[in-house]
Amino acid sequence: MECLDAGSLRAYLDEELAPGQRAAAAAHLDQCPACRQELAQLAAQREAAGTALAALAPGEGEASPPVVALRAWRQRRAARTGLWQRMQGGVTAMSEGSWWRSWRSAAAALALVVIVAGVVLTPAGTVLGDWLSVFRAEKFAPVTIDPSKMDTANAPKLDPSQMGEFKVKVEPQHKQVADLGAAQGTVDFKLRSLKSVPAGLAAQPGVFTNTTGDLTYVFDLAKTKAALAAQGINVQLPADLDGATVRVYVPASVQLLYKGGSGSESGLFFYQGRSPTLELPGALDTPQMRDLFFQLSGLPPELIDQLKAMSQSNTTVPVPVLKGDSSRTVTVDGTQGLLVDHKPTMAGDNAPAGSYLVWQKDGVVYLLGGTVSASDLQAAANALQP
Amino acid sequence: MEASLLLTPSDALLLEGLAKGDEASFDALFLRYYPRVYGVAFRFLGDRDEAEDVAQEVFLKLHGRHFRPREQQLAGWLYRVGLNLCRNRERGSSRRQRREETATTEARLLGQDLEPDPAGEAVRAEERALVRRALAELPERSRHILLLRQSGLSYAEVAAVMGIAPGSVGTLLARAEERFRERYLALSREED
Incomplete structure (x- = not known):
């Protein structure tokens, strides 16, 4: 047998050779002084490095008992779920691996903020007829979200189901289709795709369609009064709140997914769809009702202040930006868009580094985002086809 | 020994339970692997808070995954996710280094006042800083x-x-x- 290389000898020391190899190595070592010498040298080296490196192990009092850690984990998850539920709005759940799940929050946020913004921001002045406000996404402005604050104030005081009833008129269907051509027939605008895909991602995207969703929420005055009283909240509610109906209409949309190689956490998604709209009856569109919604939302005060301070517009969508991320207005696709640069620096943030960009053109809302740098993303967004 | 082996469910069984939404299965996996994942993170980051944060995130990912790792891959998967989170932090963070340097200096200056074993703590902080400097050059x-x-x-x-x-x-x-x-x-x- 030939002499053993350093790697085999090192594995021999750790008893990591397969049984057959181990026996052969032992037999060779028996009769080879040179290999025995090298083995001794490797053993001394292992000993020296191991002793020094052992200093890095957690010492006494430097690790929580697993049971304590599990309790902390449950709290963290509960807090995260609270944030997630808010962030997820009406967006279809997709199971495309963890990067998408992280980034989905951006798409979800869009749908959510349309709803939140519509409910809480729509000013009384911009009513359609004299009884209905319509909210539609045209422009985007950042609002800062601090997940740690969300954690502490995570529970909404009232569940919507305690104040009325959701009715799904048309349930959106989500499915994968063969290609862009197959998806084109599901929407009334021309679908677009990336001309050049950032390095490391599949050139051909997965294509997903979401059909139209139509949801209404009908207030029940008696139910709402009882639920508020149970919370110790005493407010004057207008009589015409009873039966007041909020309608959320989410037109058909298409999502393209450019994925990294298998096991990779990287990817890019491209959402395109006409703006969701929210119709709000006049009874709900009053400053008093807005204050009440804020009070019940469980949102942290800083966020409420930001939302209140936003322009009295029913076409500007507040885009949630995690604290620590940066956002700026950029020119994209020949119009103005909002670019958010995400760096996972905050504790409790499990989205990978990346960026996303949201803009509106010719009545279509585009959301492009993923695990690529802001400059790569802008380049991709400025070279769409057609 | 044998009885306890029989009573200990395999990773495969627990992963199956987790896929069905059984929280007890998740808890068992957490208790089984958390100390090891934390141990890796602590050695990488040298900071208790950051290491706990990473280990907790790893298990959030495990809990939320639709496509779960297979049994044989579970440990490797957990460590790999943990390592990636550590690397993200290592890059940006000089906080730990600063803290360790401060700790070393403080240990030197305050020597006698540190509890519970002032001399031992000081020596250990210095030793850790030295090991990290050597590692940083590799x-x-x-x-x-x-x-x-x-x-x-x-x-x-x-x-x-x-x-x-x-x-x-x-x-x-x-x-x-x-x-x-x-x-x-x-x-x-x-x-x-």
Whole structure:
């Protein structure tokens, strides 16, 4: 047998050779002084490095008992779920691996903020007829979200189901289709795709369609009064709140997914769809009702202040930006868009580094985002086809 | 011994339970693997808060995954996710280094006042800082293999986490130890 290389000898020391190899190595070592010498040298080296490196192990009092850690984990998850539920709005759940799940929050946020913004921001002045406000996404402005604050104030005081009833008129269907051509027939605008895909991602995207969703929420005055009283909240509610109906209409949309190689956490998604709209009856569109919604939302005060301070517009969508991320207005696709640069620096943030960009053109809302740098993303967004 | 083995559900069984939404299965996996994942993160980051944060995030990912790792891959998957989170933090963070340096200086200055074992704490902080400086001078792969191995991972687990062939672990490890020892001795001499 030939002499053993350093790697085999090192594995021999750790008893990591397969049984057959181990026996052969032992037999060779028996009769080879040179290999025995090298083995001794490797053993001394292992000993020296191991002793020094052992200093890095957690010492006494430097690790929580697993049971304590599990309790902390449950709290963290509960807090995260609270944030997630808010962030997820009406967006279809997709199971495309963890990067998408992280980034989905951006798409979800869009749908959510349309709803939140519509409910809480729509000013009384911009009513359609004299009884209905319509909210539609045209422009985007950042609002800062601090997940740690969300954690502490995570529970909404009232569940919507305690104040009325959701009715799904048309349930959106989500499915994968063969290609862009197959998806084109599901929407009334021309679908677009990336001309050049950032390095490391599949050139051909997965294509997903979401059909139209139509949801209404009908207030029940008696139910709402009882639920508020149970919370110790005493407010004057207008009589015409009873039966007041909020309608959320989410037109058909298409999502393209450019994925990294298998096991990779990287990817890019491209959402395109006409703006969701929210119709709000006049009874709900009053400053008093807005204050009440804020009070019940469980949102942290800083966020409420930001939302209140936003322009009295029913076409500007507040885009949630995690604290620590940066956002700026950029020119994209020949119009103005909002670019958010995400760096996972905050504790409790499990989205990978990346960026996303949201803009509106010719009545279509585009959301492009993923695990690529802001400059790569802008380049991709400025070279769409057609 | 045998009875406890029989009573201990396998990873596969627990993963199956988790897929069905059984929280007790998740808890069992957490209790089984958390200390190991935390151990790796602590060695990488040298900071209790950050290491706990990373370990907690790893399990959030496990809990939320739709496509779960298979049994044989579970440990490797957990470590790999943990390692990636650690690397993200390592890059941006000089906080730890500053803290350790401060700790070292404080330990030197305050020597007697530190509890519960002032001399021991001071020595350990200095020793850790020295080991980290030596590691910082190694290529990333060498640094990773030393820390993973020191955390008690088998060759197969190290290979899975680092994406290398199991057969090359010995070679990389021998080279990393040699380099580390050399840098460590050189830095020790500078200190003296």
